[in-house]
Every structure is written in structure tokens, then in C-alpha cells.
Amino acid sequence: MGMAHITVSNLTMAYGSLIIQRNMSFAINRGDIFIIMGGSGCGKSTLLRHLIGLKQPHEGAIFYQNLSFWDASPKERRALMMKMGVSYQSGALFSSMTLAENIALPLSSFTSLSHSDIREIVSLKLALVGLAGFAEYYPAEISGGMQKRAGLARAMALDPDILFFDEPSSGLDPISSRLLDDLILHLRDNLGATIVVVTHELSSIFAIGNNSVFLDAESKTVIAQGDPKQLLAECDVPKVRRFLTRGDGGETHMPHQVTLRY
Amino acid sequence: MFTRPRTVYDIFSMPTSDTTPTLNIRELPGQRLEIALGGDWIADTQRPSADEILAMLGEKDASKALCFDTSCLGLWDSLLLTFLSKIENGCKAKGIPVERSGLPVGIRGMLGLADAVPEREDVRRLAPQSGFVQKTGLLGIAFWEEAIAILAFIGEVALGFCKLMLGKAHYRRVDLVLLLQECGANALPIVSLISFLVGMILAFVGSAQLSKYGAQVYIADMVGLGMSREMGALMTAIIMSGRTGAAFAAQLGSMQVNDEIDALKTMGFSDIEFLVIPRILALALMMPLLCVYADLMGMAGGGLVSLSLYDISILEYSQHILARLRFQDFAVGVGKSVVFGLLVALAGCMRGIQCGRSSQAVGMAATSAVVTGIVMIVCADAVMAMIVITLHW
Numbered sequence: 001m002g003m004a005h006i007t008v009s010n011l012t013m014a015y016g017s018l019i020i021q022r023n024m025s026f027a028i029n030r031g032d033i034f035i036i037m038g039g040s041g042c043g044k045s046t047l048l049r050h051l052i053g054l055k056q057p058h059e060g061a062i063f064y065q066n067l068s069f070w071d072a073s074p075k076e077r078r079a080l081m082m083k084m085g086v087s088y089q090s091g092a093l094f095s096s097m098t099l100a101e102n103i104a105l106p107l108s109s110f111t112s113l114s115h116s117d118i119r120e121i122v123s124l125k126l127a128l129v130g131l132a133g134f135a136e137y138y139p140a141e142i143s144g145g146m147q148k149r150a151g152l153a154r155a156m157a158l159d160p161d162i163l164f165f166d167e168p169s170s171g172l173d174p175i176s177s178r179l180l181d182d183l184i185l186h187l188r189d190n191l192g193a194t195i196v197v198v199t200h201e202l203s204s205i206f207a208i209g210n211n212s213v214f215l216d217a218e219s220k221t222v223i224a225q226g227d228p229k230q231l232l233a234e235c236d237v238p239k240v241r242r243f244l245t246r247g248d249g250g251e252t253h254m255p256h257q258v259t260l261r262y
Numbered sequence: 263m264f265t266r267p268r269t270v271y272d273i274f275s276m277p278t279s280d281t282t283p284t285l286n287i288r289e290l291p292g293q294r295l296e297i298a299l300g301g302d303w304i305a306d307t308q309r310p311s312a313d314e315i316l317a318m319l320g321e322k323d324a325s326k327a328l329c330f331d332t333s334c335l336g337l338w339d340s341l342l343l344t345f346l347s348k349i350e351n352g353c354k355a356k357g358i359p360v361e362r363s364g365l366p367v368g369i370r371g372m373l374g375l376a377d378a379v380p381e382r383e384d385v386r387r388l389a390p391q392s393g394f395v396q397k398t399g400l401l402g403i404a405f406w407e408e409a410i411a412i413l414a415f416i417g418e419v420a421l422g423f424c425k426l427m428l429g430k431a432h433y434r435r436v437d438l439v440l441l442l443q444e445c446g447a448n449a450l451p452i453v454s455l456i457s458f459l460v461g462m463i464l465a466f467v468g469s470a471q472l473s474k475y476g477a478q479v480y481i482a483d484m485v486g487l488g489m490s491r492e493m494g495a496l497m498t499a500i501i502m503s504g505r506t507g508a509a510f511a512a513q514l515g516s517m518q519v520n521d522e523i524d525a526l527k528t529m530g531f532s533d534i535e536f537l538v539i540p541r542i543l544a545l546a547l548m549m550p551l552l553c554v555y556a557d558l559m560g561m562a563g564g565g566l567v568s569l570s571l572y573d574i575s576i577l578e579y580s581q582h583i584l585a586r587l588r589f590q591d592f593a594v595g596v597g598k599s600v601v602f603g604l605l606v607a608l609a610g611c612m613r614g615i616q617c618g619r620s621s622q623a624v625g626m627a628a629t630s631a632v633v634t635g636i637v638m639i640v641c642a643d644a645v646m647a648m649i650v651i652t653l654h655w
Contacts, residue, residue, distance in 0.1 A: 049524075052524075052528050053527075053528070054524055054527060054528065078530050081527075081528055081529075081530050082529070082530040084528060085528075086524075086525065086528045088521040088524065088525055089521070090520055090521055092520055092521035092522045092524065092525040093522070093525075094517075094522055094525075094526075095517075095520070095522070096437075096440075105434075105529070106529045106530065109432050109530075109531070110530060151525075154525075154529075158529075
């Protein structure tokens with residue numbers, strides 16, 4: 001704890017000439033559950049694409065420990081990427097492969113494990129996400145929530161150092177969503193992995209997050225960062241307050257209500 | 263006793279039934295104009311237009327406030343809402359105050375909701391105004407960028423093939439086998455049909471001319487040469503472009519939409535090695551085989567025509583073909599088909615990998631894969647025809 005695992009320094013993100021976010025700087029510590037939050041269209045998913053090495057920064061740099069991702073050699077970059085696991089919003093399972101083949105793919109390609117070892121790891125990972133017995137199913141044959149969990153099992157295949165989640169609770173019922181939160185906490189506590197979550201699900205944010213950044217689409221910058229619970233208690237940026245209280249707090253359209261409240 | 267206010271204007275003064283929409287404008291004491299609505303204001307009924315009403319209000323004194331009486335209003339839907347908001351906007355423009363108090367709660371609520379967030383002026387998009395010069399320039403830039411993208415893709419694929427040769431490429435053997443089956447055996451029925459018919463067409467067209475000179479027996483030579491040197495390879499390529507090239511683009515495109523390609527990359531795979539190389543390899547390996555098969559089917563089609571129309575026996579037909587065809591005639595066609603296979607697979611995979619992240623983009627990728635594929639096939643065929651002629655093959 002306390003040691004910066006990922007450092008984002010002066011990152012500017014852009015699609016062509018369209019700037020998404022400017023001058024972002026923050027650090028994600030080892031063992032953090034780091035939340036990337038903000039309203040729709042503020043660049044959360046774009047930031048995720050930068051963090052997992054799919055998109056090159058317009059300006060600035062991203063460091064993993066002390067290695068700048070885009071200044072590293074292709075070999076180092078690949079090694080870094082293999083230490084990351086990403087759980088996509090839709091699961092992003094390969095539709096032509098069974099769940100077992102999906103999870104086995106990185107194992108059989110990048111390790112020298114025997115077939116039987118791989119099979120055992122696959123059933124372990126499936127069991128971890130509550131999908132034991134579904135190994136021979138194709139992604140199209142299981143529900144959306146199950147696809148998501150299978151995607152997580154695949155993300156965990158190579159025992160990653162950093163796990164990224166893109167909207168983990170979208171499309172899940174409250175109970176599954178809660179179970180996923182518990183699973184994320186479990187993974188952090190037991191594997192010591194650093195976890196980065198893109199979400200706007202408030203209950204998740206407060207339940208699991210211990211550090212966060214809040215992106216704002218209008219000013220195109222990070223307007224708050226820190227522990228979400230602390231932000232709720234102390235942050236006086238109106239937009240952040242409104243977000244964290246589902247629109248009840250902070251600056252409101254009706255000034256008389258503010259006078260009533262204080 | 264209640265006295266009915268003087269009716270200024272009745273549009274439907276005699277309702278035919280309770281449900282016919284009615285609208286009356288009355289002047290009330292206290293500088294007020296009242297619009298009384300009655301009947302069902304729903305779709306598919308004859309209703310006055312808001313512009314008509316606004317024109318009538320325009321004739322009245324602008325200082326009067328407008329209010330509503332909806333005590334006789336039956337059913338209503340969004341059409342009444344748009345009608346009322348048009349009237350409100352029109353009144354606002356003329357400075358006539360509007361009171362909503364006479365409207366039913368539901369309508370007031372919906373109108374309030376529609377007004378709650380004012381329209382953002384800065385997000386309105388104007389249709390881009392561009393002149394001829396600008397359009398031409400933009401097209402030129404787009405063409406240039408496209409050319410660079412194609413070259414970059416070819417470069418990446420070439421690097422991928424180098425890795426494949428060195429045995430370092432990561433892909434699944436089982437994928438390659440499935441692709442070989444898909445591009446090869448599964449394409450046989452359609453290739454049979456098309457090339458058999460093309461052979462027949464060649465024989466028909468040729469025989470019409472040759473029979474004028476009593477040289478029908480040379481149909482065999484013509485069909486044999488035509489199929490083996492040109493039509494076998496070309497028709498197979500066009501079939502495969504529509505069949506397999508489009509499928510490649512759609513598969514890779516939907517993988518892009520579904521984040522599968524991102525997932526591959528973050529897992530440390532190269533999309534080129536894993537997805538593109540096996541597809542190109544499969545098609546380039548299967549195309550020559552399909553081409554030889556198409557050549558034979560075409561010759562069979564020609565044989566059927568010469569047998570049935572000109573009584574040239576199968577034996578005579580095949581002897582003519584065997585005597586006339588040289589190995590290099592076959593080789594030219596097969597060589598072309600390898601090039602065509604590479605081009606079709608390249609076009610399909612490139613459009614798939616370039617695909618955007620929407621279902622519409624997948625459709626465009628598939629279409630564009632076929633168009634690009636066919637354009638490349640025909641251009642390459644023209645170039646190769648010149649090379650073949652220059653070299654006297």
C-alpha cells in the first residue's frame with residue numbers, strides 16, 4: 001500500500017483534434033480499488049482505453065511503477081499488458097469458442113502449462129466467478145450477467161497484477177451486482193491486485209472504492225479525486241456533490257430549497 | 263343563470279358526435295380570450311392546425327391573455343401537446359400571455375416537463391455548407407488517408423506473415439482448419455453452379471459466331487482457354503468476394519463492436535496474427551483449388567452445350583480441349599487465383615479491422631469489403647493480363 005502502481009501524468013486525451021480531457025494527473029496505489037467516475041460522455045471509457053494501452057495519449061504519459069508505457073519497447077509493453085486483466089462491459093468473450101476455450105486461450109498461448117493443468121485452472125477460474133460446470137457452453141448460450149462473469153474469469157486467467165472493470169454492474173440485477181462487488185473486494189484482499197473500476201453505480205462506488213477521480217465533461221478536467229466516501233462528506237464541488245447524492249445535494253435549480261436546508 | 267359567453271369563432275360549431283374534436287374561441291370579460299377544447303384530440307381525427315388558430319388570434323387584440331377551457335375534452339395524446347405548445351410559442355412571440363390553469367393536470371405536467379430544460383443553442387448542428395472546391399479537397403484528403411491506411415495494413419500483414427514463417431505467430435490451428443473448410447469445401451456448391459453456367463454462356467456466345475464459319479468444333483478450344491486462363495479465376499474470385507470477403511468483414515467488425523478485438527489485444531495477442539493471418543492464409547490456399555475446380559466445371563458446362571446444340575460428342579470435345587490446352591494456360595489461371603484470394607481476404611479483413619463501433623458500421627464494412635475486393639480483383643486482373651501478354655505465356 002501507499003506505493004504508486006500506476007501514475008498518470010499530465011495526460012491529455014483526444015480523438016483527432018477533439019480534446020476529451022486535459023492535463024489529468026493522478027496516482028493509483030498498489031492494492032487500491034480505484035474508481036473512475038463522472039457523467040456520461042466525460043471520457044471514462046476513453047481513460048480506461050488509455051490505461052490498458054489501447055490508445056496512445058495525445059500528450060502526457062502513463063507510468064506503470066516507473067516505466068512509461070509508450071516509451072517502453074514493444075516487448076516491455078507486451079509484458080505490461082499481459083499483467084493486466086480487463087473485464088469488458090459486454091464480457092467481450094470470443095463467440096466462436098466455449099467458455100473453457102476462452103479462458104484457456106491466454107494460458108495455452110503464453111505459458112508452457114500442460115493441458116491438464118490448463119483444464120484445472122479453467123475450472124478453478126470458472127468456479128471463482130460462480131460458473132462451475134459451464135465450461136463447455138458457448139457465450140451465446142448463457143445470460144448477459146453470466147457472460148460478464150465469464151469475461152472476468154478470462155481476465156483473471158493469467159493472474160494479473162491490475163484488473164480493470166468497465167461498468168461491472170451495468171445490466172446486472174442488484175443482487176448479482178452486489179455479489180460482483182464482493183468478488184472484487186475479495187480479489188483485492190486475497191491477490192493483492194490493484195483494481196480500477198469505471199462505473200457510475202453509486203452503491204458500488206461507496207461499497208468498494210477507496211480512491212477515485214471524477215471527470216467532468218464541460219471543463220474537460222479532473223474536478224475531484226480521493227476516497228469517494230470522503231468526497232461525499234467533504235467535497236464542495238457542486239457537480240461532484242450532485243453526482244454522489246443522486247442530484248439531491250449541491251447547487252440546485254431552486255435557491256429557496258438551499259436556504260431551507262442551511 | 264349561467265350565460266354562455268359570446269362565441270367569437272366556432273370552428274366545429276355542430277359536433278357530429280361527442281368524440282369529434284371541437285375548438286371554440288370566446289372572449290371572456292376581463293380582457294381574456296378563451297380556447298374551449300372538446301371531444302377526443304387524438305391521432306387520425308380531423309383537427310384544426312395551430313397555425314390557423316394563431317392567425318385568428320393575430321387578428322384579435324394582442325393585449326388579451328389567453329386561457330383554456332377543457333371541461334369537455336375527452337381523450338388526448340401527444341398531438342394535442344404539440345398543438346398547444348405551438349400555440350403557446352406563437353403567443354409568446356406576439357407577447358400574448360398564456361394561462362395554463364384551465365388545462366388538465368396531465369397536459370400541464372407534460373408541457374412543464376418539455377419546458378424544464380431549455381433547448382441548448384450551442385449543440386444545434388447545421389448542415390455542412392461546402393462548395394465544390396472544398397468537397398473535392400476533402401475527397402482528395404480522404405483518398406490519401408485511405409491509401410495510407412491500406413498500405414499500413416498490408417505492411418502489418420506482411421510482418422505478421424514473417425512471424426508466421428518464423429513460427430512465432432500466435433493463432434489457433436483449429437481456427438485455421440475451420441476457415442479452410444469454410445473457404446474451401448463449403449464454397450463448392452455455389453462455385454459449381456456459377457462456373458458451370460459461365461461455361462455454358464461462353465459456349466453459347468462463341469458458338470453463335472463460330473457456326474457462321476462451320477467451325478463449331480472449336481467451341482471446345484474457346485471454352486477451355488477462356489475458363490482456364492480467365493473466367494475460372496475471375497468468377498471464383500468474385501463469388502468469394504461476395505461470400506467470404508463480406509463474411510470476414512462482418513465477423514471482424516462485430517468482434518470490434520463487441521470489444522472482442524480490444525480484449526484480444528489486452529491479452530497480449532496481435533489482432534493481425536490471431537485473426538487476419540489465418541483468414542488470408544485460408545483463402546489464398548483454397549482459391550487455387552477452387553479455381554481448378556471451376557475451370558473443370560466450366561468446361562463441363564461448355565461440353566453440355568456443344569453436345570446438345572451441335573452434336574459434338576463428349577469424346578471429341580475433350581480431345582479438342584486436351585490437344586489445345588497447355589499446362590501454362592492452367593498455371594496462368596491458378597496464379598491469378600492466388601493473387602485474387604490474397605486480395606479478397608485482405609479487403610475483407612481490412613474493412614473488418616477498420617470497422618467502427620456500431621451495427622451500422624458492420625454493415626458498411628461488409629459492403630465496402632465486397633466493393634474494395636471486386637475493384638482490386640479487376641484492377642489486378644488487368645495488370646496481370648498485360649504482364650501475361652508481354653511475356654507471351
